[in-house]
Amino acid sequence: MLTTTTESAADVAWDDFDRVALPVSSIPAVNVAAVPQRSPLRYPGGKTWLIPHVRAWLEPMQPRPKLLVEPFCGGAIVALTAAFEGLAERCLMAELDHDVAAFWHAALRHGSGLCELIREFEPTRASVFDLADTPPPDLLAHGFRTLVLNRTRRGGILASGATLARSGENNKGVASRWYPETLVRRLQDIEAHSERISFCEGDGLALLQTVADLPGAVAFVDPPYTAGGKRAGSRLYAHHALDHRSLFKTLAESSIEFLMTYDRAPEIIDLIGEFDFHAVEVMMKNTHHASVTELVISRRSLFT
C-alpha cells in the first residue's frame, strides 16, 4: 500500500516518485559477513544482506512451506538458505542463463567431480583464458568453467564484456577470490541437501505461472533490475530483458505468498500501487560503500 504526501498512488506521476513515502523496514540490512555464505557463486546483485528478512518471513509460517520457488536464482542464496535451515520442505530454483544453469546442474548432480576439478585447478591468467576459450566437453566441465569465470572476473560478472580481476584481494589478481577449500566445503554442503533442492533451466516468469496456485508454495523473486531504464541489470547479466508488469500481474493473479526485491525505480513504485502490493525500504551499502535503497515487496504488510 502506497501513500504520498499529497495524493493517492494512482495520481503519482513518474516525476513525483521521490515523494512517495514508503515505510522503512524494521529489520536492517545485515552486514554480509554476519550471514553464512552458502553459494559457491559470487553473484552481482546477490541477496545475502536480505537473509534476516527471509528468515523473518518464512519462520512464522504454519505449516512450513512445502516448496520455496526462486525463479531468478543466480547464486541462489535464498533457496540454499531455506534448504539448509529447513525453512521450507523443498526448494525449486530456475535460471535462464545457460552457463549459470550448467553450474547448478553440475553442483546438484556431480558435486564430487566438481570438487575434484576445483582442487586440481591453478588459477592464472593463462589457465583462465584457456578455460574460457575451450568449449566444455560435458556438463561437469561446463559447470566448472562457469564457476572459475565467476570467481576470477571482476565483480563476478559473467555477461559479455566482463574483464578479469586485476589486483584483487591481497594483490593476488585472478586468484584473489579463488578459495578452493571454501568452495569445496560449500559444494559438499549443497550435495548433503541436494535431495531437497531442484533446479530447472528456463524462464522464471513461466515457472511462476506454473506454480501460481500450488498449495503450500511460496516464492522469492529477485529479477534483474532493469525497470524504468535502469542499466545495472543489463550490464551485469546476459539475460536481463523482462516484462516487469507481467511479473507483477502474475504474482497478483496467483495465490502464493511472495517476497520480491527491486531497486527504487519510478516504474516499480507505479506497479506497487497499481497491484496494491506492500513495500518497505531497506537501506544498504553497495559494493562501492554508497548507500542505496532497495525495496522489499509483498502481498501483505511485512516488516513494519
Ligand SMILES: C[S@@+](CC[C@H](N)C(=O)[O-])C[C@H]1O[C@@H](n2cnc3c(N)ncnc32)[C@H](O)[C@@H]1O
Ligand atoms: C538479481 S539476479 C539474482 C541474484 C540472486 N538472488 C542471488 O542472490 O544470487 C537475477 C538473475 O535472473 C536471471 N534471469 C534473467 N531473466 C530471467 C528469466 N526470464 N528467467 C530466469 N532467470 C532470469 C539472470 O541471469 C540473473 O542471474
